[in-house]
Amino acid sequence: MHDGRAAGMFGGPLQQALARCSPIFAGVALFSGAINLLALTGSLYMLQVYDRVLPSRSVPTLVGLSLLMAGLYLGNGYLDFIRGRVMSRVGVRIDDALRERVFAVVQLLPLRSRPSGDGLQPVRDLDQIRSYLSGLGPTALFDLPWIPIYLAVIFLLHPLLGLFSVAGGLVLVALTFVTEMRSKGPLKAAAHSASRRLAFGEAARRNSEVVRAMGLGQRLSHRWNELNAVHIADQLQASDAIGGISSVSKVFRLLLQSGMLGLGAYLVIIGGLSAGSIIAASIIMSRSLAPIETSIAHWRGFVSARQSYRRLSELFMALPSEPIASLQLTAPRSSLTVENLSVAPPGAARPVLLNVGFALSAGEALGIIGPSASGKSSLARALVGVWQPLRSSGSGVGGCVRLDGAALDQWAPAQLGRHIGYLPQSIELFEGTVAENICRFDEAATSERIIAAARAAGVHELIVHLPAGYETEVGEGGCALSAGQRQRVALARALYGDPFLIVLDEPNANLDHAGDVALTHAIRSVRERGGIVVVIAHRPSALAGIDKVLALIDGRVQAFGAKEEILRRMLQPASPAAQRTAAAGAANLKVVNDVTAEAAS
The missing domain is CATH 1.20.1560.10 (ABC transporter type 1, transmembrane domain)
Structure with missing residues (x-):
């Protein structure tokens, strides 16, 4: 500074x-x-x-x-x-x-x-x-x-x-x-x-x-x-x-x-x-x-x-201008690593995430669960580089997020954005056409890539039935579309260009059954092509396509591992300490029960 x-x-x-x-x-x-x-x-x-x-x-x-x-x-x-x-x-x-x-x-x-x-x-x-x-x-x-x-x-x-x-x-x-x-x-x-x-x-x-x-x-x-x-x-x-x-x-x-x-x-x-x-x-x-x-x-x-x-x-x-990286890193292909990450909201000193750490490899999908105000959306913002790690009063930094070993700040924002797909909890589309929103206003976008992203999100059929198809004007904030349509178009935007890391914050909040099926298919497709998906989940249907779960309570990691193991551990605590953890995360048990019931059905 x-x-x-x-x-x-x-x-x-x-x-x-x-x-x-x-x-x-x-x-x-x-x-x-x-x-x-x-x-x-x-x-x-x-x-x-x-x-x-x-x-x-x-x-x-x-x-x-x-x-x-x-x-x-x-x-x-x-x-x-x-x-x-x-x-x-x-x-x-x-x-x-x-x-x-x-x-x-x-x-x-x-x-x-x-x-x-x-x-x-x-x-x-x-x-x-x-x-x-x-x-x-x-x-x-x-x-x-x-x-x-x-x-x-x-x-x-x-x-x-x-x-x-x-x-x-x-x-x-x-x-x-x-x-x-x-x-x-x-x-x-x-x-x-x-x-x-x-x-x-x-x-x-x-x-x-x-x-x-x-x-x-x-x-x-x-x-x-x-x-x-x-x-x-x-x-x-x-x-x-x-x-x-x-x-x-x-x-x-x-x-x-x-x-x-x-x-x-x-x-x-x-x-x-x-x-x-x-x-x-x-x-x-x-x-x-x-x-x-x-x-x-x-x-x-x-x-x-x-x-x-x-x-x-x-x-x-x-707010000095961000330097343009003289050396462009190769596209990430193998891993996402979070190291001792502590994050505070902009302008605040009190962290909402404390020493969060985990690692994911290509083809894996992580579901993040936890009660309200546990830091799930804050973690999503940190994973995509929107919020910076908390800087201490000394020279240390509150951890970092790495793609293939390189910290996010080693990429210029425009370069990093090509490797990241992000669906925020509060969806805002920009005034323009559906196609422009899906391709992130990329002037070099081709029709094939736009349609491919729409198909990956399962929204192609919905779009072609709009009054002007892909050229339909969405209006300010996407007001010309319903909440579910906005969410599915935003999902197509997150999938555009086949980014390596895709972070979805409550991606099925406004989706019907068909939308949930399309979301699960999209998550599995990303995994099949070697990408990494992180899903913030409140509804069990969002966890259908994932293989790992991370439980957050009060900004701290309570559990991380294979989905079945974590869900079983939270449902059947084996020690008094685990019982206290489960009690603290009681608001999250409903999601776990719903997931288990859905798997049994």
Whole structure:
């Protein structure tokens, strides 16, 4: 982690993306210099008109100056237009460089820490940075260095006018710092409350059936109103803090402009300044203070982008990109070994699995049984590399999972995924077609391999009877399919590509008798081709095709071995210690009895 932090501080993805844009920023700075020089056109034009044209009453001079002024203004507008387009492209370029990394973080974050707030906050943070870079806020920052040059020109007109402008500028700068101090807390609170509100709304949407069936609508609406009220209050506080100071800065700048005219008039009266210099000084001062006022007006976007930058930098530092293995290991063919494995949920320190160990060879199938909260699903997640072994405070690691002797972290995720099939307890299909879900969105997938996986799962006949067959859109989360259809399609997805290790977490939870038969056939087919199957079982039919059983209680292995032996041992404890074990696993005995009864029938 120390190395990851160093990389994040000195060469993180966000910093690197901005560094690659440094030549563009340099070009924008040159454009800004030309724009700010051309911005003097109006003041110089008025100075010449009042001090040369009017006293001489020369129309040709007025026409020439006017044509020159129009050309310079057109050049100014064109350069400003180009600068805006370039900055908007910079925002897109940053997005292009980081969008895949941000999406990877969104996927990895729930597996490394406890979920809090809105899970899509990193995506919104990247959107905020892109939007700010594409707006007027950054252009004001490029204009700020030119303020001393404008003030120097005013000093050349008259020192008193220069001092007056400097004093006004210092007041506006002070207002900028006041804006920062007053808005920092409210904007941070508004971002946090917005994340909580969106997370709650998404949870209510996903559980709409439960909400409707159990009449939770009004109660959840009350909770939503509370979260919404907090968010609106935070937004109003932030808006009031920034808006009030912005109004003060506008009024003060108008006062400065009028005060400049009044001071200039006094200097003309006493003979220290020409009439044209009054107008020129007023225009130049207005231009010099405009970047400060623009910065105040866009301060909210600047603070939000800065907070987004910090959050993304911290995420990239905490979740460094996984290195691409330079050497690709050969496909596993012989064994699965679990060595002293201890696992804790993401973000938790207390383990739910303690020193779990067992080994399986090619062609074997393991059924994992145990009461609720015994760690069965946690073990399934560890076997497929979703949850990492618990790291101790020292240099040791809480065991490991090995395929053919190689720990899972020696494979890149994309490479490892080709050798693993996983059917989680909570099934989620992705929006797309049935075929796309089965082939794991593999663009190189062939029809033969997709159909082969469907046949292996016994779901081919079911799919071809769907309205569009394999091209049927499953909808968000697979909502267009029944629970049983989703489970069987997910089983086909787990079997796609003939992976070596297949982990099925309660694979028959939503299956009918035909589905149970297809599941047993699939397990036996995997064993026949030399694969390994691990089944988390609550229903006895899931154990029909397996040959070994592992009993888990309170995260510890209570028994492991041949199915018949383990079931007989748990049904007929031979010692007081075994009796205590059996009593602790009483919730599991129903599964054992059901399996025995099924075998007898």
